[in-house]
Amino acid sequence: MQSNLKQNLIKKSIHNTPLILVVEDDEDNLLFISHALIFFKYTFLTAKDAQTALSLAKQYQPNLILLDIMLPQVNGLELVHDLRHGKLTQTIPIVAVTALASEEDRDRLLASGCNGYLSKPYLLDDLDSIIRSHLPQRFFCPSARETRQYLSLFSNNCLLQFGFG
Numbered sequence: 001m002q003s004n005l006k007q008n009l010i011k012k013s014i015h016n017t018p019l020i021l022v023v024e025d026d027e028d029n030l031l032f033i034s035h036a037l038i039f040f041k042y043t044f045l046t047a048k049d050a051q052t053a054l055s056l057a058k059q060y061q062p063n064l065i066l067l068d069i070m071l072p073q074v075n076g077l078e079l080v081h082d083l084r085h086g087k088l089t090q091t092i093p094i095v096a097v098t099a100l101a102s103e104e105d106r107d108r109l110l111a112s113g114c115n116g117y118l119s120k121p122y123l124l125d126d127l128d129s130i131i132r133s134h135l136p137q138r139f140f141c142p143s144a145r146e147t148r149q150y151l152s153l154f155s156n157n158c159l160l161q162f163g164f165g
Contacts, residue, residue, distance in 0.1 A: 017041060017042060017043050017139060018042060018043070018062075018063040018064060018131075018135045018136075018139045019043050019044065019045070019060060019062040019063050019064075020037060020042050020043070020044040020045075020062055020063065020064045020065070020066060020131065021044065021045050021046075021047065021053060021056055021057055021060070021062040021064070021065045021066070022034070022037070022044055022045070022046045022047070022065075022066045023046075023047045023048075023049075023050070023053040023065060023066065023067045023068055023071065023076070023079070024046070024048065024066075024068045024097070025048045025049060025068060025070075025071050025072055026068070029068070029120070030046060030048070033066065033097070033127070034046065036124055036127055036128075039124070040128055040131070042131070045060060045062065049071055049072055049073060049074070050071050050073065050074035050075070050076070050078065050079040050082075051073075051074065053065070053067070053079060054079060054082055054083065054086075054089075057083060057086075057088075057089045057092060058086060058088050058089060061088055061089065061092065062092060063092070063093075063135055063136070063139075064092070064093050064094075064095065064131060064134050064135055065083070065092055065093070065094045065095070066095050066097050066118075066131075067079065067080070067094055067095065067096055067097060067114070068096075068097055068098060069096055069098040069100060069109065070098065070099070070100075076096065076098070077109075077112050080094055080096075080112050080113045080114055081112070081113065083113070084113040093115040093116070093134040093135075094113065094114045094115055094116075095114065095115060095116040095117065095118055095130055095131075095134055096109045096114045096116070096117050096118070097118045097120065097122070098117075098118075098119065098120060099119070099120045100119075101119045101120075106119075115134055116130050116133065118130050
């Protein structure tokens with residue numbers, strides 16, 4: 001039952017909102033980022049380890065992966081390597097969300113295959129900005145139908161406001 005619900009949410013998200021995979025083993029950090037993603041109205045999945053993350057990434061092919069680097073057993077860099085060499089996952093943008101804060105760490109993460117980097121602790125605006133910068137614009141631009149509806153309402157309102165309607 002829960003699997004069907006999850007799959008329906010994922011299918012819905014493909015058309016309306018981006019699907020983000022959050023890979024974080026720390027419960028407090030996971031709770032914080034989950035609340036932030038709910039606030040920003042993103043659909044997301046979570047994984048607490050690399051093996052689960054790889055499985056979810058292959059199964060759902062999210063639009064973005066937010067990845068903690070310090071994971072138990074298999075670290076985040078090994079997961080990046082596996083994702084970059086997987087047929088279904090090689091093009092998914094990966095943003096490292098980590099306490100590794102030096103410029104050398106950042107360069108190493110980007111060289112390993114991460115598309116972006118967000119240092120902990122971070123502000124909500126920084127999280128939203130980095131998410132938006134790594135997702136397709138179609139998620140943030142109104143559709144042609146929505147634009148026509150808005151323009152129609154706007155022009156009708158203008159006609160009424162200026163006494164032409």
